[in-house]
Amino acid sequence: MKHTPDEIDALIISFIDGDISEKEHSVLQELIASDPSINSRFNELVHRFNNVASRQEREEALAHITANSIINRHKKARRVQIAAWTAAASLIIVLGIFLVLSKQAPEKVLATKDVKANGVTLDLGDGQTIDLDQEKSTIAHNGMAFHNSNQTLAYASGNGSTAKATISVAPGRFYHLQLSDGTKLIINSDSKVRFPISFSGPSREIWMEGEAYLDVASNSASPFIVHLAKSKIEVLGTRFNVSTYDTVEKVSLASGKVKVRTGLDSVYLSPGFQSFVPSEDGKISVERFDEETEFSWTQGIFHYDTDLGTIAAAVYRWYGIKMIVSDRVKKQRFYGIIDRNEPIDNFLNRLKLTAKIEYQKMQDSVIIK
Numbered sequence: 019m020k021h022t023p024d025e026i027d028a029l030i031i032s033f034i035d036g037d038i039s040e041k042e043h044s045v046l047q048e049l050i051a052s053d054p055s056i057n058s059r060f061n062e063l064v065h066r067f068n069n070v071a072s073r074q075e076r077e078e079a080l081a082h083i084t085a086n087s088i089i090n091r092h093k094k095a096r097r098v099q100i101a102a103w104t105a106a107a108s109l110i111i112v113l114g115i116f117l118v119l120s121k122q123a124p125e126k127v128l129a130t131k132d133v134k135a136n137g138v139t140l141d142l143g144d145g146q147t148i149d150l151d152q153e154k155s156t157i158a159h160n161g162m163a164f165h166n167s168n169q170t171l172a173y174a175s176g177n178g179s180t181a182k183a184t185i186s187v188a189p190g191r192f193y194h195l196q197l198s199d200g201t202k203l204i205i206n207s208d209s210k211v212r213f214p215i216s217f218s219g220p221s222r223e224i225w226m227e228g229e230a231y232l233d234v235a236s237n238s239a240s241p242f243i244v245h246l247a248k249s250k251i252e253v254l255g256t257r258f259n260v261s262t263y264d265t266v267e268k269v270s271l272a273s274g275k276v277k278v279r280t281g282l283d284s285v286y287l288s289p290g291f292q293s294f295v296p297s298e299d300g301k302i303s304v305e306r307f308d309e310e311t312e313f314s315w316t317q318g319i320f321h322y323d324t325d326l327g328t329i330a331a332a333v334y335r336w337y338g339i340k341m342i343v344s345d346r347v348k349k350q351r352f353y354g355i356i357d358r359n360e361p362i363d364n365f366l367n368r369l370k371l372t373a374k375i376e377y378q379k380m381q382d383s384v385i386i387k
Contacts, residue, residue, distance in 0.1 A: 197224075238254055330342075
């Protein structure tokens, strides 16, 4: 039986509202598994509904989604038979709106442990390590000072010290860093950045592993250099993303121009292109990328279109929770998004719906089978 877009939206809305029957749930599972466009629509509506904070806002969002479905259906109606079905369906959905607005939203199940206890630390290189979750406002040390608030560490003043500090961001966290030259970084989870307290000399150099988005302050007299394990990036003033997750070094350029260099190869990147250094042989490959998808993590969104084994590594970084995936489903490919602000249960339930898998939560891990 072929289902119209409006019938599919009605099923998804019933699922979001927690008012879906077993038969409807089974139909929705089959539709999502068989049609990527339905899977995408499911993710879109669930994300829109879960991306609002209060219960009232959730109810309003759900009503708005439902109302839009009604409007779109009427726009597409062309024949008397379709118009008759639309009128009946509209009555059902309008009643659904009344029910949504007149009852409490279902309780959302929180993950056992959404964020690991480890947080964000600053190692000042002289044996002192500062917990940035505990030390707020101004951090003063040996004649230098940083401002630390709103998940942002910013250089305030210094004595010209070129001593190097290291900021470490644990799985399940992210942090902003502003260097002494005004360069800004958004540092993703499970990442480290080593940097001089104050820049001096002919170049500005930092070292990193993990992932960070950089907005480099322009200074033609002092190139900015990012050192990775297998390569380095040379820039004058630009915006780009660096990732060293999964042993692959990837540089994605948003604006300006950068040079990526290994011991055996070098390339210049233009905006919209990214480079890969996948192995120790030092060869660099280049390809185009989608900026919205690649940089969405800076807004708390992770796009995935890959196998479940790879997704499991990203879940650990985002939530600090280890996913143990059975061989039966490890190679299955999935498409969708993870919102850092949502409980991990939301993602696991969508996964369960689309793939007919089961999961079991432990204290610091989830078993997928």
